[in-house]
Amino acid sequence: MTEPTISADDFQRFREYFYRRSGIHFEPSKRYFVDKRLVERIRANGCTGFRDYFAMLRFQASGQEWQALVNEMTVNETYFMREDYQFECLVESILPELAARKRRGEPLRIWVMPSSSGEEAYTIAIFLLERWPELSDWDVEIVSSDIDTRILAQAQAGLYSQRAIQQLPASWLQKYFTREAGGWRICQMLRDAVAFTRVNLADPREVDAYRDYDVVFCRNLLIYFDDASRRQAAESFFDVLRPGGFICLGHSESMSRISSLFRIRKFPQAIVYQKPLEGL
Amino acid sequence: MNEAVKHILIVDDAATVRMYHRAILEEAGYAVAEAANGVEALEKVEAAGYHLVVVDVNMPQLDGYGFLHALRGRPGPQVPAIMVSTEAEDNDRRLAFKAGANHYLVKPTRPEHLTRIVGLLLGERA
Amino acid sequence: MPLMKHFAAPAADDTSLDEGPDAWLAQLAAPEAAARRAAAHALGDWPEAVPVLLCALDVETEQAVRSALLAALGRIGNEEAAAGLAACLRREDAWLRNAAIEVLRGLPGQVAAVIAHLLVDWDRDVRILAVGILDTLRHPSVETWLLQLIEADGDVNVCGAALDVLAEVATDDARAPVTRLLERFDGEPYIAFAGKLVLGRLARSA
Numbered sequence: 001m002t003e004p005t006i007s008a009d010d011f012q013r014f015r016e017y018f019y020r021r022s023g024i025h026f027e028p029s030k031r032y033f034v035d036k037r038l039v040e041r042i043r044a045n046g047c048t049g050f051r052d053y054f055a056m057l058r059f060q061a062s063g064q065e066w067q068a069l070v071n072e073m074t075v076n077e078t079y080f081m082r083e084d085y086q087f088e089c090l091v092e093s094i095l096p097e098l099a100a101r102k103r104r105g106e107p108l109r110i111w112v113m114p115s116s117s118g119e120e121a122y123t124i125a126i127f128l129l130e131r132w133p134e135l136s137d138w139d140v141e142i143v144s145s146d147i148d149t150r151i152l153a154q155a156q157a158g159l160y161s162q163r164a165i166q167q168l169p170a171s172w173l174q175k176y177f178t179r180e181a182g183g184w185r186i187c188q189m190l191r192d193a194v195a196f197t198r199v200n201l202a203d204p205r206e207v208d209a210y211r212d213y214d215v216v217f218c219r220n221l222l223i224y225f226d227d228a229s230r231r232q233a234a235e236s237f238f239d240v241l242r243p244g245g246f247i248c249l250g251h252s253e254s255m256s257r258i259s260s261l262f263r264i265r266k267f268p269q270a271i272v273y274q275k276p277l278e279g280l
Numbered sequence: 281m282n283e284a285v286k287h288i289l290i291v292d293d294a295a296t297v298r299m300y301h302r303a304i305l306e307e308a309g310y311a312v313a314e315a316a317n318g319v320e321a322l323e324k325v326e327a328a329g330y331h332l333v334v335v336d337v338n339m340p341q342l343d344g345y346g347f348l349h350a351l352r353g354r355p356g357p358q359v360p361a362i363m364v365s366t367e368a369e370d371n372d373r374r375l376a377f378k379a380g381a382n383h384y385l386v387k388p389t390r391p392e393h394l395t396r397i398v399g400l401l402l403g404e405r406a
Numbered sequence: 407m408p409l410m411k412h413f414a415a416p417a418a419d420d421t422s423l424d425e426g427p428d429a430w431l432a433q434l435a436a437p438e439a440a441a442r443r444a445a446a447h448a449l450g451d452w453p454e455a456v457p458v459l460l461c462a463l464d465v466e467t468e469q470a471v472r473s474a475l476l477a478a479l480g481r482i483g484n485e486e487a488a489a490g491l492a493a494c495l496r497r498e499d500a501w502l503r504n505a506a507i508e509v510l511r512g513l514p515g516q517v518a519a520v521i522a523h524l525l526v527d528w529d530r531d532v533r534i535l536a537v538g539i540l541d542t543l544r545h546p547s548v549e550t551w552l553l554q555l556i557e558a559d560g561d562v563n564v565c566g567a568a569l570d571v572l573a574e575v576a577t578d579d580a581r582a583p584v585t586r587l588l589e590r591f592d593g594e595p596y597i598a599f600a601g602k603l604v605l606g607r608l609a610r611s612a
Binding site: 016019020254256257260264266271 | 295316317319320322323326341342
Binding site for chain 3: 294295296297299300303338340341343366387388389390391
């Protein structure tokens with residue numbers, strides 16, 4: 001079979017579609033990146049060319065190819081300090097605002113999902129310890145959840161590769177990790193500081209148990225969902241949060257495309273979304 | 281006389297309409313940016329300055345009226361805005377101006393009308 | 407230590423499923439918005455609740471409850487729900503119209519039963535919104551419906567909207583109808599642009 005080619009029109013048609021469905025915008029400079037992966041997907045599906053593949057993608061009821069495609073087109077690697085500007089936002093903008101409004105004695109609750117192997121939740125815990133001076137005035141609960149119990153066990157164990165810890169400042173690595181034969185083990189204190197739980201975000205009944213959270217991190221998960229599931233997830237997050245609570249999505253994601261329940265809040269470090277203080 | 285390139289933000293949920301307006305305005309020598317709804321348009325306006333905005337009325341999440349309302353609520357110098365709509369009634373025109381539009385065009389727009397109004401609002405023509 | 411592990415997940419509550427929808431139906435009229443919202447979500451498990459959910463959508467003013475009502479109708483997603491949501495296209499409320507369209511886009515099988523009427527509605531705006539439903543609808547007849555529309559519709563903006571969707575989904579079947587449309591609207595620059603875009607993509611795609 002000859003190598004399928006992607007014409008300029010194909011690329012344009014594809015990027016319009018991909019942007020509409022995922023919010024991810026491919027600049028013309030990403031042409032090579034996109035074409036290469038499209039050709040892979042065309043081959044993987046046994047399609048005759050772009051037209052054939054695109055028709056399949058566009059009309060496939062199961063959405064299976066969409067998932068596979070998003071996986072190919074996005075960086076889905078997880079590591080400590082990923083998109084750390086949002087953690088900066090947490091300690092410099094979000095938490096101070098929450099602390100000013102909440103009563104002392106009320107816990108501050110943060111939900112991180114998906115947990116994957118725990119890098120995100122543990123990074124947040126470290127940021128709180130290192131970068132939020134008021135931490136000692138508050139009891140903070142960090143819960144991190146995933147649908148996959150094996151990855152949860154990994155998160156609980158807290159053993160990481162060189163790649164995963166690479167972005168950490170050296171002093172933080174020294175302070176909170178020990179070198180073992182298998183990699184870097186995060187300290188017991190932090191492993192005890194995060195609760196890892198199993199949850200299926202798509203099932204509203206399972207999410208019912210999660211209430212009165214002040215901050216939710218849900219980064220780079222919703223792009224894999226179809227529109228209906230995305231909307232349902234947004235509804236669930238609304239109920240999970242306390243009035244005035246915040247939700248942070250991945251940098252290319254926009255809650256405004258998904259649901260009108262949240263207000264945009266633009267902080268110096270990041271754009272996040274807030275459940276209105278008044279009303280529900 | 282040295283004139284810097286003017287930047288125009290096009291806001292419409294239909295990709296083809298955005299392409300159409302882009303073609304017209306780039307042909308006329310303007311630099312063009314796009315947004316697919318009112319919220320993205322506001323985010324873009326937050327991130328960068330524009331000399332003019334062309335905004336459709338009917339968009340999901342935040343429509344043209346909502347966008348204009350938010351735009352006019354921002355501090356600082358006001359960006360001229362052309363509202364574009366399928367509605368041709370006088371009342372719709374009135375509503376657009378009330379929301380803060382500087383001009384109102386009925387869809388589908390014609391290239392010569394668009395460039396003329398843009399030129400007027402940017403002070404490039406008498 | 408200020409960071410604390412505390413979470414004890416309660417067992418999932420399955421009892422509500424056995425009780426039936428009556429309690430939730432009653433709660434849909436509660437004075438507190440939070441209670442109405444919870445009821446709306448719960449009723450998403452009960453197809454028999456569709457008429458009540460649609461009625462509630464007619465009168466509800468609290469945004470968070472309206473959002474939950476729409477999500478519930480989307481989860482039930484049967485033909486009755488689709489027909490009720492299709493009726494929202496005539497409403498004055500722009501948010502409701504757009505939200506209903508978004509839900510309908512996710513119900514391709516059910517939309518097929520109502521779309522034919524919407525695409526020939528006397529109201530031009532309803533026809534444009536109906537084309538909007540086809541925008542990401544995953545139904546094999548999307549192109550057929552659009553081509554039928556452009557052969558017969560006299561409104562320039564309805565046809566323009568159809569061309570925007572055809573720019574994505576057109577196959578060789580579209581060549582002749584789009585060419586005829588270009589002839590019918592000769593002198594209309596937007597139609598010329600959009601029509602040429604559709605034909606050009608067909609010509610230049612493998």
